[in-house]
Every structure is written in C-alpha cells, then in structure tokens.
Amino acid sequence: xxxxxxxxxxxxxxxxxxxxxxxxxxxxxxxxxxxxxxxxxxxxxxxxxxxxxxxxxxxxxxxxxxxxxxxxxxxxxxxxxxxxxxxxxxxxxxxxxxxxxxxxxxxxxxxxxxxxxxxxxxxxxxxxxxxx
Numbered sequence: 293x294x295x296x297x298x299x300x301x302x303x304x305x306x307x308x309x310x311x312x313x314x315x316x317x318x319x320x321x322x323x324x325x326x327x328x329x330x331x332x333x334x335x336x337x338x339x340x341x342x343x344x345x346x347x348x349x350x351x352x353x354x355x356x357x358x359x360x361x362x363x364x365x366x367x368x369x370x371x372x373x374x375x376x377x378x379x380x381x382x383x384x385x386x387x388x389x390x391x392x393x394x395x396x397x398x399x400x401x402x403x404x405x406x407x408x409x410x411x412x413x414x415x416x417x418x419x420x421x422x423x424x
Contacts, residue, residue, distance in 0.1 A: 295318070295358055295360055296318050297321045298365065299365055300406075304333065306333075310334060320343050322334060323350065325366075353391055354391065359395070367406075369410070
C-alpha cells in the first residue's frame with residue numbers, strides 16, 4: 293500500500309488532499325505545526341487507521357521510516373499570515389523544503405513542491421483564471 297506524507301496537512305488544501313488520498317486507499321501521514329492549519333480540519337480523519345497526524349515544524353529535521361510520495365504544502369500561504377512573520381515564511385519555504393527534499397532523497401520518494409499564486413506578483417485580473 294502506498295504511503296504518502298502531506299506537510300501542511302491540517303491546512304485547508306492539505307486537509308482536503310489527505311481526505312482524498314485516504315478515499316483512494318492510501319496510508320497518509322499528515323505533518324503540520326498548526327501555526328496556520330487547524331486540527332479541526334482533520335479531526336474527522338483521526339479515527340482512520342490509515343491516517344497518522346504528527347505535529348511538527350518542517351524547519352526542524354524529522355525522521356520518517358517509509359513514504360513513497362511527499363506533498364509539501366507547508367507554508368503560511370495567506371498574506372495575513374506570511375506578512376505577520378516573513379522570516380518564518382522564508383524559513384519554511386527554504387529550510388523546510390530542503391528538509392523534505394532530504395527525506396525524499398533518503399527514502400527514494402517522489403516529492404511535489406506546492407506554491408501559491410503569490411509568486412506571480414500582483415495580478416491585473418481578479419479572480420485569476422487557470423490560463424492567466
């Protein structure tokens with residue numbers, strides 16, 4: 293059975309991703325430091341035997357025994373959160389990503405690095421279409 297690590301898994305998108313992966317029959321390890329995510333987003337998943345929650349900041353090294361895939365969604369994505377502590381946002385984006393890449397390298401796991409539309413700057417169109 294495929295085992296998948298989702299960082300930022302207690303956030304809005306991360307919690308929905310965890311739920312979808314469980315629906316597909318995978319084992320899911322959700323990692324979140326709960327700085328912007330909420331345990332209430334995943335409380336309905338906690339009883340699932342294929343779901344494991346680890347409260348952890350990916351800026352700190354972590355030891356994972358086995359995963360096949362990593363979805364790195366961990367980072368304050370809302371302007372309210374990332375403007376409040378821009379240094380922490382950078383640390384999560386850089387140090388946290390490096391740490392997750394190292395886990396992927398050690399375990400020979402695939403990794404998906406998520407981002408936000410903020411990387412494109414101030415848009416001229418609201419909301420942005422997929423082809424914008």
